[in-house]
Structure formats: C-alpha cells, structure tokens
Amino acid sequence: DTAVSQTPKYLVTQMGNDKSIKCEQNLGHDTMYWYKQDSKKFLKIMFSYNNKELIINETVPNRFSPKSPDKAHLNLHINSLELGDSAVYFCASSPHGAGELFFGEGSRLTVL
C-alpha cells in the first residue's frame, strides 16, 4: 500500500493550459504539503494544510490553487501554465504538522 500517492506521475502540456495534480495519503496524518523541486534540486514549500485548513502559503503566484476536500487529500490546480512552472511537484504528509515528512513519488510537470 502506497502511503502517499500522487497522480499523474508525468504531465506534459502546453503553455497557457490548466492542469491538476492529485494527492492522497493513507497514513492518518493531519498535515499535508506541496513542495516544488526545480531543476537545481532545490526543495521549496508551496502550501501546507492541517485538517483541511491552510496554514502555510508561501509566495506562490495565485495561478496555483490548492484544495483539501478532507485531511487525506490535497490537490493542486495550476492555471495558465508557464515555462517556469516546469518542475517536479512533491506532495507530503506529516503527523500533527511536526516530525518526519512522508513524500509522494513526485509529479514531473513539463510545460512546452
């Protein structure tokens, strides 16, 4: 059983399109995150939700909109995709917003 699963794993799309990445965790954790890893491998937090409530919102363009329908799911919707959005997006979860982060396998987004 995959603890943190995200779909799709690969996404290739044209500039200007809108796309979504879905994430689900079966660990019973309260907190979920989206991280962006660019081509230089830098891991940067984008958003964090605790029990469906947004608690961390980094300086991210408002083209990025997270949605947490329940504490086991955190989705990421991106409008009007730009070349610079190309990256690997990792979903993660942790118990009570502290301690170990459990990452999903990542979703590689390529914007052409």
Added chain:
Amino acid sequence: GENVEQHPSTLSVQEGDSAVIKCTYSDSASNYFPWYKQELGKRPQLIIDIRSNVGEKKDQRIAVTLNKTAKHFSLHITETQPEDSAVYFCAATTGANSKLTFGKGITLSVRP
C-alpha cells in the same frame, strides 16, 4: 525567516571512507533538524533527525551532531558504500505547523 545553508554542494569520496556534510541555520528558535536522502529519480526520505535538546544521534553508519551555539549541524556517514550516492538535504524548523526550510542539497558520490 529561517535560512539553511549547506556546504559543500558536491562531495566525492572513495568507498569505505567517511563523508561529512555540514549545514548552518539562522533562526535560533529552530528546534528540529532532519536529514533527507534523495536517490536519483526518487522521493526524498528521512534518514536521521535530531532535536535541539540533544547534541548527537547515531543510527548504524550515520550520525548527526548539533552545535546550537554556532547554529550548525552535520551529517556523518562512515564506511561509505556506492548505495550512499544520492542528494542529501538538511532542514530546520521551529516546530509544529511551522515551515520546514531545506538546504539546497549536496550531491554525494561514492567511488567504488
């Protein structure tokens, strides 16, 4: 906000030698310091962590040391093996529901 610096950015060692990776942090309120390993094409995974009330922690061939006064912490890997080759990230946070700030990562190569 917290700033985590990691040095060096790349490290190459001979199999069997030891490797030391150093990180510095800026926020004296940070109290949790994890290390993540990311193999090529895989997700980051926690390998060891340390809290601010402890100076050193060991787990088989890996150890982490923390110097709160100097605000730096280090990862020590002894008897390195080719499978230790990966990107290693240090991180720091001030606690639950606070942002986990990652360093930029170091690529460790273990030469057979």
